[in-house]
Amino acid sequence: MVISGIVPDVTPVHLVVIAIASVAVWIGSAWLETSAEDLSAYYGLPPVVQGSVVVAVGSSFPEFASVVIAAFAGAFDLGVGAIVGSALFNVLVIPALSGLSTEGEELDANRAIVYKEAQFYMIAVSALIITFALAVIYEPVESADALSGEITRPLAVIPLLLYGLYLFIQWQDVGDHTPGDEGEGVDVLPAWGKLAAGLLVILVAVEFLVGSVEFLGAALGVPEFLAGVTILAAATSLPDTLVSVRSASGGNGTTSLGNVLGSNTFDLLVAIPVGVVLVGSLTINFAVALPLFGVLTLATVLLFTFLRTDLTLYRWESYLLLLAYAVFVAWMVTESIGATDLLKAA
Template sequence: MIFLNVVILLFAFVALVKGADIFVDGSAALARFFKIPSIVIGLTVVALGTSMPELAVSTSAAIAGANEIALSNVVGSNIFNLLVVLGLCAVIHPVPVENRILKRDFPISLFPTILVLLASTASSLFNGNFLSLPMSADSGLVSRWLGIILLLLFVIYIVYLIFDAKAHPTEENEEKSLPLWKCLLLIALGLILIIAGGKAVVYSAQNIARFFGMSETLIGLTIVAIGTSLPELVTSIVAAKKGEVSLAVGNVLGSNIFNLLFILGVSAAINPVSVNVASIYDLGILIFVSLLTWIFSITKRQIGRLEGIVMLFCYAASMTFAIIR
């Protein structure tokens, strides 16, 4: 039984990654068909496409009532993106950081994390109750209203990106557009794989967690989070090996902002997401990791190899804490 669930989980991850890839290709082709600028495609369609696995898993978990997976998947993916994706890229090749990313994307990625932590767990945090509670105890709630606020912030963020892109235009790469029917076919096929893969990940992850006596929070923070971050990881490592790492920080922060604002927003709007004590610690770790990466980026306007190694060690330490707590 456990072997079957592991096989289902592996095939589900393959479906998620391939589905996201096909969805991005189809959506980008459709955007080109309607003459939408490539920079806008990159900031919206491609960023959403790489976050599709997290969206599929978190919304499936919210619908199924597996709220621990919905939240821990988003938080775990963001921690993984910052420490492992950027850390590995920096080890392979130092990652330069643009000044605009330092001033715009880092603050924007930090704000919703702090907002979710404070708004969902205010009473527990200020009373200090969570310190005396077991890790699995409920200590807060990402309400529907907070989910709607996150979605509104997401819309504002996208509108800002589009206006900013138009204010700082780049050269357009003219690519031959596909026929409309082929664009729609690719989008439909990608969505089918993503939705099916998302449901399969939640189903198998829950069964694996029960078999080993693991909490849904732990498995969402580790196995599910790593699996749904595969598109960002593979894309960034390939780019780093080719020496094309200039956009790595922007891509990772963009994905993290999508995860927090859009994916957690959608999940909470569907079904309020309960926050347990373990998730309070994880949100705190995410804030610390975001600040650490920001500091590393500010020092020399790049993330160096030594800093990349430190980030990988930090991820190992955070996972060790998640397992033994």
């Protein structure tokens, strides 16, 4: 990892690196997101596709980069932890903050968000759990902790194919959409250049972020997976928070919620499998992953239930989502100090 040759192994220095890298991720993601919005308008994409694919993929690049960099650094548990923790943050905290940032009493959704995006996201969670289970069944790692398995490239193809189906569904929506004149005046070449610059800034910042989080986790005795679920997940979720809250405060609940669900779908079906494809094969501790994916499933069902109520997210429901995330963080703290032991071999 590049950071090992640049940053001294001193805890205060790594804390500063995490802060600076988080700001850099925020700046790079802002460039990426604004350019993605301009390109979506230029190419005439409907709002739900703009939120769930273009903006979502852009704002998910920090998580994607964290998985790839962590995989090459031999810290795959850290990257997977960041994905799961970020997914929980996305479905609980970001919709809540978006709902509280609206001028009215609720955040409006629509049937496309509830019946397509939310339900497909639940399918994505199930597909990744099945992929991990297949790794334990068919590629068990005997020398590792109990219920560990090796995710190979053929297994990684399963979620990638499912994401291909997701893109096909979105492409069908694009064909049914009649674009307006929002793309007039967009200078497409500078927009593509700004998008590339944002990706580069994020890639470099996440390299330092992953390295510092890995060092702090080792120094404090925090397992890689738990460090990823908490510290790294919160840092990489900043772009998604910015985009969704900004869209909600502007009265565009569809783009706000579409970004949340689309980001999570991309993270689960693309970020983790691509890390496997690039490295070749990676070991997953199913005893650690499954309880967290169970919590993620419950959080998704909670959000889905709230959104289905009159196709809106009410203010009191936003507070309940924040409370649910606080309970999750409290559980992570108890796991870290050894007060609970639900994450076996974490």
